[in-house]
Amino acid sequence: MSLHDTTRDELREIAGRYPEARSALLPMLHLVQSVEGCVTVEGIETCAEILDLSAAEVSGVATFYTMYKRRPMGEHHVGVCTNTLCAVMGGDAIFERLKDHLEVGNDETTADGKISLEHIECNAACDFAPVMTVNWEFFDQQTPESAVELVDSLRAGEKVQSTRGATITSWRAAERVLAGFEDGLVDEGPAAAGPTLAGLEIAREKGWEAPAPGGGAGPRAANGADGAGGTKTAVATESPEQAAEEADTSRAESETKAAESPADTKGGGSDD
Amino acid sequence: MTDVLTPVLSKNWGDDRAWTLQAYEDQGGYQALTKALSMAPDDLVTLVKDSGLRGRGGAGFPTGMKWSFIPQDDSAAGNKPKYLVVNADESEPGTCKDIPLMMASPHTLVEGVIIAAHAIRAKRAFIYVRGEVLHVVRRLQAAVREAYAAGHLGSNIHGTGVDVDLMVHAGAGAYICGEETALLDSLEGRRGQPRLRPPFPAVEGLYACPTVINNVESIASVPSIVTGGIDWFGSMGTEKSKGYTLYSLSGHVKRPGQYEAPLGITLRELLELGGGMREGAELKFWTPGGSSTPILTAEHLDVPLDYEGVGAAGSMLGTKALQCFDQTTSVVRCVLRWTEFYKHESCGKCTPCREGTYWLVQVLQRLDQGQGQPGDIELLLDLCDNILGRAFCALGDGATSPITSAIQYFRDEFEAGMHTPSSELFPPVASTLFTPVGGAA
Structure with missing residues (x-):
């Protein structure tokens, strides 16, 4: 038995964090890796036992994601x-x-x-x-x-x-953090560096900033109807089924169309 | 007319210890939460709807409208618990905006989550962050811990009777989990494979309960809208693409990085800000919003980078990931590499994507090696035609975008693949950043 009781307790603790225990499987497998150096058979069986799943079900998940390793990893x-x-x-x-x-x-x-x-x-x-x-x-x-x-x-x-x-x-210590256990290193390193700050630095040099709330800058498009401009894009919700269908983001293309069509049919946006 | 750059989300990224609660509150953080908690949930939904905020994760669906689809009536669905899930699985090739945002100012996202959860009456929320960004996971975990300690999260937040619990959940390496229903399956502890719709997540999402899934940048934009109001938000951007957004400039450019600007700025303007392409380089092709958006060329430099403008140019705004490649770069090599990515990341659930991406790679590989066969270009187009719109989810559609657009603009390079390897036409060493353009290898 390589999995100590402490690890088993921690695996149960992760399972207890979620409304439904199975949601804990990904972080549990991260914890298994942090202790075992990879996803072991024992690790799979322990997760299965705690979550009341078959080992095959857990194995099916473990083999889907590239961060889970089936062979022992280096340091x-x-x-x-x-x-x-x-x-x-x-x-x-x-x-x-x-x-x-x-x-x-x-x-x-x-x-x-x-x-x-x-x-x-x-x-x-x-x-x-x-x-x-x-x-x-x-x-x-x-x-x-x-x-x-x-x-x-x-x-x-x-x-x-x-x-x-x-x-x-x-790598093992990193896997433990991914399982949800903080390691106290959060305050190391900068907030941002180099390219992350490129635009911000240029804005500062030029004195550019976002308009002040309540300021008078107009929209880039000709129509400056302010408040009305906002409500124009609002759309009356259709039937729940239709609405839910439009909320689907499986296809960016169809969704963009769905997003455009209500604004178009509303009429208010025809002035551009 | 607003300024060329309008830092809102990125405004505090240069601040000392910007990731801490103290630093965030010192520059006005969590004031939007106070205001939002005093508002009725439906009024918040209306506010975000009226602001014109559209999803920043690629598809551009109006965020407030998505929120309004959550059933709040006395129906069976309306009586179930509601969930808010933040899609922080940023993996679209070229896309690099959410990761720096969460690294520098995780509280901006956390504040947005609490407001959004209140608006849709969700008592539980999750941030599903990809696992391969350890320090971002740390910063999120700490931000959530600090927010609980300050009473911004938990039961009866600041005595308002609003309860919101938030968890940071790390993924385990799978591009497909950025697809929202695959993300839900993954969050339920399963293989991350897309779900058949209907039912839609707004009605049956996480644990078969009504669920809103929003991109990081969309949710992080909410506090500023609550504070600034819809007129302020709409004073930036264009008529149908309102507000500010993060543009991510990368590739053979002098100054890659994050540029926060009103929607509708052009690539020409962005490049000029950063000093243009690297020394001696010309723009050859670029993606407007990640590898799943059809590539564009130098003739599109003045296309307004908003949802409508890029759409009219035959591509999509996507994630505003502007990957710029210069004249040293082989289009065939790039398209092959992207296609290998889609093949690797195809979840295997549907045949057009699983088999199609496999065969696309086979054909592109021989073209890349200069061993293409007559008819290969037509074969690629035919394969794409059989994937686009026939795959289970958008991954398959996205896989065809680089191929069909590259053939449209650079067909001659594919034809050259019948006899000459791409590495001879475009020696890879000339494209690297450690080789000056025109310099000896």
Whole structure:
């Protein structure tokens, strides 16, 4: 038995946070990984037992999501974004260099057990391209050289801090945070840095700001009907069924049409 | 006429310890909550409806209208608990606005959540944040903890009788969970696969109860609307695309980053603010709102970046993720990489998307390697035609956008793929940021 009672208690605690216990499965699997180093059979069976599910059901969930690993992970997870933008800006070159340097392929762990390398999809930091992650912390604006330095520091056990986040702990410790247990590192790193502040800095230089509430700036379109301009886009709700159908966001295209049509038929918007 | 840039959401991002409750309240935070709690829920719904705020997650559906679809009558659905779920699964390639917002000022979102939950009479709310952004998860967890301690969350908030509980829920790596019904399945502890509609989430969403799912930026915009009012909000933007929004500039540009401006600004204006493309570079193609929105070219630099303007140009505003690529970039290589992404992220539920994206990758790979076969371009278009509108959800539709638009504007590059590898026509090293344009590799 590798799962201690404390872990079982914590798994039950997570299950108790939700209106329906099954909602806890994703964070529970994160906790299993933080303790076991991957999603183990015992971890799956324990989650199944607590949530009154079959092991097959839990396994089906665990295999769907890319963050859940079925083989033991290294101490650190190193991700290189190779989605289009980062790839073009240099992510492909960085990933090639790291595979070479670490002598591993994608989704493999170095012989010393220190680093698991993986190419990752867009991590929502495109203005910092090319982007890497260590244990899901950002390492922005990387080059092949900086990437090699980074992994060498990690392997040497040196203190490494994210370019916009906290001191790097370990992949397991990160998984524990994702399970919902805070680690006290929230106040490390800045609120924002570099590209995040680009527009704000330009606005400050130029003295630009949003209008003051109640100010007299008019809309960009010709019609400055103020209050009336707002109510014009309001639409009488149709039958609940029709309304619910329009609220569907499965298809951006059809939804945009749905959004436009009421404004058009209302007539008020015809002056532009 | 408003200023060119209008920081509202991003206004406090440069503040010292902006993520803390103290810093947020010092610059006026949670005053909108006080005002909103004194308002009747229906009046809040009307306010947001009348403001013209449209969903900032890509589809542009009016936020207030979405709220108004929640049944509040004495029907079976109306008597069920209501839920508010924030879609913080920002994963659309190129999109990078919600993550910095939550990193810098998580309380803006939390305040918006409490107001929105009050408006739709939801006692429980969830922020479903993608798992791959550890520090953002930390900042959200701490913000929620602080908000509880300050009495902004919990039972009988500030003695008003309003109860709202909020949880931060980390995902586990799946682009499809940004699709709202897949997100709900994931939040229920299942594989994240889209649901058949009807029933719609407004009637049967989370736990088969009425549920509103809104994007981070949409919800974060609500406090400013409560404080500023609809005239203020409508003084920015265009007639049908009201307000301000975050534009995310990335790629071969001198100054990538977040630019908060009234809806309707153009890419030309945004590029000029940041000094244009990198030295010696020309804009070749760009996405207006992530990889699922058809690409545009330099001839579209003056298209107003609002819902109508981009739509009229044959694309979609999407998430306002402006990925700019210069003349060193191979269109075929980019389209292949995006298509590989959609293939990887296809949830497997429906055949057109699961099989279609697989075959699209096969064909694009040989074109990328200069081994395309006669008829491959027509084959790609035919495959796209069989996916678009036939897939279960928007992922399949989105997968076709880069392909069909790239063939429309750069057909010759696909034709070159019959005989020449993309890496010969466009050496990848020239596109990297560590190589000056025109410089030796």
